[in-house]
Amino acid sequence: DVKVTQSSRYLVKRTGEKVFLECVQDMDHENMFWYRQDPGLGLRLIYFSYDVKMKEKGDIPEGYSVSREKKERFSLILESASTNQTSMYLCASSIPGYRANTEAFFGQGTRLTVV
Amino acid sequence: GQQLNQSPQSMFIQEGEDVSMNCTSSSIFNTWLWYKQDPGEGPVLLIALYKAGELTSNGRLTAQFGITRKDSFLNISASIPSDVGIYFCAGFFTGANSKLTFGKGITLSVRP
Numbered sequence: 001d002v003k004v005t006q007s008s009r010y011l012v013k014r015t016g017e018k019v020f021l022e023c024v025q026d027m028d029h030e031n032m033f034w035y036r037q038d039p040g041l042g043l044r045l046i047y048f049s050y051d052v053k054m055k056e057k058g059d060i061p062e063g064y065s066v067s068r069e070k071k072e073r074f075s076l077i078l079e080s081a082s083t084n085q086t087s088m089y090l091c092a093s094s095i096p097g098y099r100a101n102t103e104a105f106f107g108q109g110t111r112l113t114v115v
Numbered sequence: 116g117q118q119l120n121q122s123p124q125s126m127f128i129q130e131g132e133d134v135s136m137n138c139t140s141s142s143i144f145n146t147w148l149w150y151k152q153d154p155g156e157g158p159v160l161l162i163a164l165y166k167a168g169e170l171t172s173n174g175r176l177t178a179q180f181g182i183t184r185k186d187s188f189l190n191i192s193a194s195i196p197s198d199v200g201i202y203f204c205a206g207f208f209t210g211a212n213s214k215l216t217f218g219k220g221i222t223l224s225v226r227p
Contacts, residue, residue: 042219
């Protein structure tokens with residue numbers, strides 16, 4: 001069974017804290033993604049990575065950074081958490097889009113509350 | 116960033132009814148994916164489509180990849196209460212470093 005695992009289901013952090021969200025996949029996928037999900041706005045791409053140590057900004061990268069030191073792990077970092085970063089964060093992985101039969105699989109999500 | 120168009124935002128149907136959802140784009144995709152998200156969970160892949168015109172079923176679900184490659188639809192037949200959730204469409208472009216593009220999702224409610 002394919003597996004994308006996010007380290008926490010729920011997190012509560014204080015404004016100004018540095019926050020790490022971890023994601024691990026066991027499918028040997030090249031691509032990994034971080035999204036945030038807010039009511040009425042759908043899924044918005046924060047960052048994605050198509051290889052180890054490679055990263056590209058998505059649609060809303062401000063206030064976030066990422067790290068991919070190993071193929072199976074993709075971390076999202078909130079440098080200084082703010083209340084407007086309270087959201088559901090979703091990690092996903094996939095094989096590259098130029099290969100046939102691309103599919104993307106999601107983790108269970110991390111509900112982050114910044115107080 | 117680009118998004119796919121899904122509307123309406125919410126749908127309300129009676130148990131046993133069929134429902135159809137559409138997803139459109141101004142750009143061509145090579146892969147269309149349909150996901151369902153239960154409350155508090157991550158999206159789960161329902162159906163993947165890889166060829167223009169392709170029609171694929173998964174139980175009571177049927178999805179089609181539009182022949183223009185700019186749209187897709189999902190049909191749910193004989194709905195049941197556990198069909199409630201948010202249904203997302205997503206598309207992939209061909210090419211290196213390609214990324215998923217999502218619709219905003221449709222929240223489906225099923226009245227018993």
